[in-house]
Amino acid sequence: MWIDRKIRQLLRPKPIAIVEACSIGVVSALAAVGLRQSVAWLEAWRLDLAGAFPAWIVLPLIGIVGGYLSGFLVERFAPEAAGSGIPQVKAALGYVPIALDLRVAVVKWLSTSLSLGSGFALGRQGPTVQIGAALAAQLSRWTDTSPTYQRQLIAAGAAAGLAASFNAPIAGVLFAIEELLQDVSDLTLGTAIIAAVVGGVIARTLGGRGMVPDLSQLPIHFALAEIPLFIGLGILAGLVGVCCNRSLLASLKFYRQRFRDRSLAIKIAVAGGVTGILALLSPYALLGTQNLQDFLIVGDINWQIAGEILLIQFVLCWVGFGATAPGGLFSPSLVLGAALGDAIATGLQSCYQAGICPTNLVLSSPTVYALTGMSAVFSAITHRPMFAIAIVWEMTTQFDLILPLTIGSVSAYLVAEQLFPGSIYQHLLTSRGIEIDRPDLAQRRWVGLTAADLMQRSVETLTCDTTISAAVTAFANSSHRGFPIVDDGKLVGILTQSDLSNSQQQDRQTSISTLMTQRVIVVSPQDPLTSVLHLLDRHQIGRLPVVEGNKLVGIITRADIIRVEADLLNSTVSPFKTRPEPSYLVYRTQSPATGRGRLLVPLSNPQTADILLRLAAAIALEFNYELECLHAIVIPPASHPAETEVDLTASRQLCDRATALGKVLGVSVHTQVRVTHHVATTILEVINDRHIDLLCMGWQGKTSTPARIFGNTIDTAIRQAQCDLMLIKLSDKLQLNLPVNELLAPNSSLDALMRLTHLNRWSIPISGGPNSEYALQLLPALTSLSRAPEIHLCQVFAPTQSPPDLHNLQMAADFICQNLDTMPTITPLYADTIATAAIDFATSKQCDAIILGASRESLLQQTVRGNIPDAIARGANCTVIVVRKADRDSI
Structure with missing residues (x-):
C-alpha cells in the first residue's frame, strides 16, 4: 500500500506538467537555435556565391531552386507546413482538425531553412511557433494526455518556440495566451511560463543575442515634448499595417488565381526567382534580415535610404507571403517598422536643418523612433499591442522605452482596428472558411459541453445483493448493456453483459458482487467533453458513470456523444436530451474489392433508385470506384436498433437491383441494410467505416423541415461528411424503373439502361x-x-x-x-x-x-x-x- 501511495503521488498532474513543460522548452529551443543557425549559414553561402559569380544569375537561380525544394517538401510530405504556421496552430487550438506532429515539425524546419536561406524576405519566428507547437503535440501523444491538456501543451510549445526565437519569454507567454489559446487558467499559464522561460534561457545560452543589437552604448532617451511625434508615428504605422494586411491577402488571392493549376513547388519557385531579381534593385536587400534590422536601428542613414528599404521590403514580403512559402511575418513587420521610424526621424531632422520645421522641435535619437516604429507596425499587423510592446522591450531590455513603445503601439492598434478589424491571422483563417474567433451557437455549445450537460440523470442501477438470475432478467428487459452497481447511494462497481457471459458455471442465485468490475472509470460533472471522449477511446468502454465524490449522479454512453453534434445543427432540438443507439447492421452483400475508391449511394425511393444508381455507376466506371449501396430502416426512438424486428423484403429488393446493375456494367457493388433512428448519422457511420470517397444522394426538390435547406438528412451529410458529395434532383421524366429480369437480359440490358437517361x-x-x-x-x-x-x-x-x-x-x-x-x-x-x-x-x-x-x-x-x-x-x-x-x- 505504501508503494502504491508513493507511485500515485509521483504521478500527480502538477509534477508531470512541470516535467513536460521543461521538456517542451528544451526541445523547442534546440529547434529554434538550429533553425537560426541553418538559415544564417545558407544566407552566408548565398551571399558568398553572389560575390564570387554574377549576382544577376546566382540570386534568381538560388531563389528558384531553394523555393522549389521548399515547396516540394511541403507539398509532398506535410501540406500543413505551408505559409507562416501560426494560423495552423491557432486553428488546431480552435478544435479544427489540422495535423500537428513530428512530421510537420521536421518538414517545417527543413522547408523554412531552404526558403529563408534562398533569399525570401520572411521571418523564422512564425515557423518556430509551429515547430514548437508540433513537437509539443507529438510529446502529448507519446505521454497519452487528454485533449484539453494537449491544447495546453501545444500552447506551451508555441510560447517556447517564440521565446527561443526572440529571447523574449514574457512575449512568448503573452502571444500564446492572447493570440492562440485565450486561456489564463493556472495550469495553462504555468505550463506556458515554464516552457517559455526554459526555451528563452537555452536559446540565449546557445544562440547568443536576440534580434536587436546591444544598445547599452547608444543614447536611449526622449523628451515629453516628443509625445505628439510618437502619436503621429503610431498613426502612420497603423496605416502601414492596414496596407500591409490588405496587400498580403490580395497577394494570396493573386497567386491562387494565377497558379491555380500549378503545384506549390512551382509557385514558390517562381516567387523565389522574382525575389532574387528584386534583390538586385537595392544593395540593402542583399543583407540578411538580422543585418538589415541592425542597420536600421543603429545605422547612420537618411530618410531616402529608409524609404527605399521600406518599399523594397514591402514588395519582397508581398511576393514571398502570397506564394505561401514557409516563413512568417514577425521579422518583416519589425523591419518595416524600423524603416518607418527611421524615415520619420531622419525626415524631421532634414526638415529642421532646412528650416521647414519649428525651431523649438525636440527630437531624440533615430534609434528610439526605429524601435517605436517596430512595435507600432507589429501592433498594427497582429492587433496585439501588449504583445508588441513586450517583444520589443524584452529584446532591448531598455525600460526607458516603455512610454514611446506604448504610445506608438496603442495608437497604431486603434487606427488599424478601425480600418481593418482583426489580425492578419484571423483573416487568413477566414479566407480558408475557418471561423474560430466568432463561432456560431452550435459550435460554442459543442466545445463547451461538460459531463453534466450530457449525462442521463435517471440511471437504472443494481445492488451488490442482486443475484445473477435477477441480473439476467434485468438485461433482458432493458436496452442497456451495462448497469452501475450502487451500495447506499455510492458507486461500487459496474456489471456488463460480458461479465454475465463468464458466469455460466456459477449458481444463478449467487450475488453479482463476485462478477462486477470494481475498478470503474468515472468522470465528474465538471469534466469537459474532450476528457470524456478521451476516456471512452483510451479504455474502449461504452459508458462512463458520472460521480460526485463516490455518489452516482448520472451516466454517459457512446450514443449520447455520437448524436450530439448532429442534433446541435437543429436549433429546435435540445442538445442535452438522451440520444439513441448507433445503427445496427442486419443485411450485407459484398463483391470483390477491385476499385481504388468507393462511392456511397443511399437508396430509399424505389421509383428513383435505378436512375440514381445509373448515374453513380457512370462515375464509378470513370474513376474506377466500387459502389456501396445503403438502405436505412428507420425505427422509433424508443426502440433499440439491435433488438427491433424489421421486414427486409423491400430492402433486399433494392439491394438486388443494385447488384444486378453492377453485373451489367461490370462495377463491383456492395450492399448493406441498417436499422437506425437517424438516417443522417447512419450515412456518416458508413462513410467512416467504409472509407467512402464520394457520396451520391437523391433529393426530392423540396423539404418540409423548417430552418433546413435540403432537409435534415442531406443538410447533416453536407455539413459533416468528410468526402466529396453529389446531390441529384431528378426530373419527372427520369423516374423510370426496369424489372430485374430485364436488367439481367444479356442482349437488351444496356439499351434498357440507356432508356433511363x-x-x-x-x-x-x-x-x-x-x-x-x-x-x-x-x-x-x-x-x-x-x-x-x-x-x-x-x-x-x-x-x-x-x-x-x-x-x-x-x-x-x-x-x-x-x-x-x-x-x-x-x-x-x-x-x-x-x-x-x-x-x-x-x-x-x-x-x-x-x-x-x-x-x-x-x-x-x-x-x-x-x-x-x-x-x-x-x-x-x-x-x-x-x-x-x-x-x-x-x-
Missing part, C-alpha cells in the same frame, strides 16, 4: 473555385449516358460589369474540348439574380440537366443573394446536380 443537353453555370472545377471533372462520366451530348456553358455577371471576364468560361471550354471531343457553347449572362438567370438560360436551351458546384458555406451558411444551388434546384424543371469537393486543403 434522357440527359443530352447540359447546362453548366461557371463560378470559379474548386467545386466548379470538380463539376467539370465529373462531366465526362455523366455525359457518357448521352449518345450525342450538347454542352452549354454560362456565367452570370452583374449588369454593370463590362467587359466581362471570360477567363473561367474559356478554361472550362478548353477542358471540355480536350476531354469530351465536343465544342461547348459559351454564353455570358447579365442579371442581378444568379439563380433566375441560370434557370432561364437552361430553359431557353431546353437543357435536360444542370450541373453546378457549391462550397460548404454556400449550401448551409454564408450564401450571397440567397442559396443559389437551392434556388436553382427548386426552380428548374430539369435534372439538377450539385457537387461539393471535400475540403482537404491545408491553410
Whole structure:
C-alpha cells in the first residue's frame, strides 16, 4: 500500500506538467537555435556565391531552386507546413482538425531553412511557433494526455518556440495566451511560463543575442515634448499595417488565381526567382534580415535610404507571403517598422536643418523612433499591442522605452482596428472558411459541453445483493448493456453483459458482487467533453458513470456523444436530451474489392433508385470506384436498433437491383441494410467505416423541415461528411424503373439502361473555385449516358460589369474540348439574380440537366443573394446536380 501511495503521488498532474513543460522548452529551443543557425549559414553561402559569380544569375537561380525544394517538401510530405504556421496552430487550438506532429515539425524546419536561406524576405519566428507547437503535440501523444491538456501543451510549445526565437519569454507567454489559446487558467499559464522561460534561457545560452543589437552604448532617451511625434508615428504605422494586411491577402488571392493549376513547388519557385531579381534593385536587400534590422536601428542613414528599404521590403514580403512559402511575418513587420521610424526621424531632422520645421522641435535619437516604429507596425499587423510592446522591450531590455513603445503601439492598434478589424491571422483563417474567433451557437455549445450537460440523470442501477438470475432478467428487459452497481447511494462497481457471459458455471442465485468490475472509470460533472471522449477511446468502454465524490449522479454512453453534434445543427432540438443507439447492421452483400475508391449511394425511393444508381455507376466506371449501396430502416426512438424486428423484403429488393446493375456494367457493388433512428448519422457511420470517397444522394426538390435547406438528412451529410458529395434532383421524366429480369437480359440490358437517361443537353453555370472545377471533372462520366451530348456553358455577371471576364468560361471550354471531343457553347449572362438567370438560360436551351458546384458555406451558411444551388434546384424543371469537393486543403 505504501508503494502504491508513493507511485500515485509521483504521478500527480502538477509534477508531470512541470516535467513536460521543461521538456517542451528544451526541445523547442534546440529547434529554434538550429533553425537560426541553418538559415544564417545558407544566407552566408548565398551571399558568398553572389560575390564570387554574377549576382544577376546566382540570386534568381538560388531563389528558384531553394523555393522549389521548399515547396516540394511541403507539398509532398506535410501540406500543413505551408505559409507562416501560426494560423495552423491557432486553428488546431480552435478544435479544427489540422495535423500537428513530428512530421510537420521536421518538414517545417527543413522547408523554412531552404526558403529563408534562398533569399525570401520572411521571418523564422512564425515557423518556430509551429515547430514548437508540433513537437509539443507529438510529446502529448507519446505521454497519452487528454485533449484539453494537449491544447495546453501545444500552447506551451508555441510560447517556447517564440521565446527561443526572440529571447523574449514574457512575449512568448503573452502571444500564446492572447493570440492562440485565450486561456489564463493556472495550469495553462504555468505550463506556458515554464516552457517559455526554459526555451528563452537555452536559446540565449546557445544562440547568443536576440534580434536587436546591444544598445547599452547608444543614447536611449526622449523628451515629453516628443509625445505628439510618437502619436503621429503610431498613426502612420497603423496605416502601414492596414496596407500591409490588405496587400498580403490580395497577394494570396493573386497567386491562387494565377497558379491555380500549378503545384506549390512551382509557385514558390517562381516567387523565389522574382525575389532574387528584386534583390538586385537595392544593395540593402542583399543583407540578411538580422543585418538589415541592425542597420536600421543603429545605422547612420537618411530618410531616402529608409524609404527605399521600406518599399523594397514591402514588395519582397508581398511576393514571398502570397506564394505561401514557409516563413512568417514577425521579422518583416519589425523591419518595416524600423524603416518607418527611421524615415520619420531622419525626415524631421532634414526638415529642421532646412528650416521647414519649428525651431523649438525636440527630437531624440533615430534609434528610439526605429524601435517605436517596430512595435507600432507589429501592433498594427497582429492587433496585439501588449504583445508588441513586450517583444520589443524584452529584446532591448531598455525600460526607458516603455512610454514611446506604448504610445506608438496603442495608437497604431486603434487606427488599424478601425480600418481593418482583426489580425492578419484571423483573416487568413477566414479566407480558408475557418471561423474560430466568432463561432456560431452550435459550435460554442459543442466545445463547451461538460459531463453534466450530457449525462442521463435517471440511471437504472443494481445492488451488490442482486443475484445473477435477477441480473439476467434485468438485461433482458432493458436496452442497456451495462448497469452501475450502487451500495447506499455510492458507486461500487459496474456489471456488463460480458461479465454475465463468464458466469455460466456459477449458481444463478449467487450475488453479482463476485462478477462486477470494481475498478470503474468515472468522470465528474465538471469534466469537459474532450476528457470524456478521451476516456471512452483510451479504455474502449461504452459508458462512463458520472460521480460526485463516490455518489452516482448520472451516466454517459457512446450514443449520447455520437448524436450530439448532429442534433446541435437543429436549433429546435435540445442538445442535452438522451440520444439513441448507433445503427445496427442486419443485411450485407459484398463483391470483390477491385476499385481504388468507393462511392456511397443511399437508396430509399424505389421509383428513383435505378436512375440514381445509373448515374453513380457512370462515375464509378470513370474513376474506377466500387459502389456501396445503403438502405436505412428507420425505427422509433424508443426502440433499440439491435433488438427491433424489421421486414427486409423491400430492402433486399433494392439491394438486388443494385447488384444486378453492377453485373451489367461490370462495377463491383456492395450492399448493406441498417436499422437506425437517424438516417443522417447512419450515412456518416458508413462513410467512416467504409472509407467512402464520394457520396451520391437523391433529393426530392423540396423539404418540409423548417430552418433546413435540403432537409435534415442531406443538410447533416453536407455539413459533416468528410468526402466529396453529389446531390441529384431528378426530373419527372427520369423516374423510370426496369424489372430485374430485364436488367439481367444479356442482349437488351444496356439499351434498357440507356432508356433511363434522357440527359443530352447540359447546362453548366461557371463560378470559379474548386467545386466548379470538380463539376467539370465529373462531366465526362455523366455525359457518357448521352449518345450525342450538347454542352452549354454560362456565367452570370452583374449588369454593370463590362467587359466581362471570360477567363473561367474559356478554361472550362478548353477542358471540355480536350476531354469530351465536343465544342461547348459559351454564353455570358447579365442579371442581378444568379439563380433566375441560370434557370432561364437552361430553359431557353431546353437543357435536360444542370450541373453546378457549391462550397460548404454556400449550401448551409454564408450564401450571397440567397442559396443559389437551392434556388436553382427548386426552380428548374430539369435534372439538377450539385457537387461539393471535400475540403482537404491545408491553410
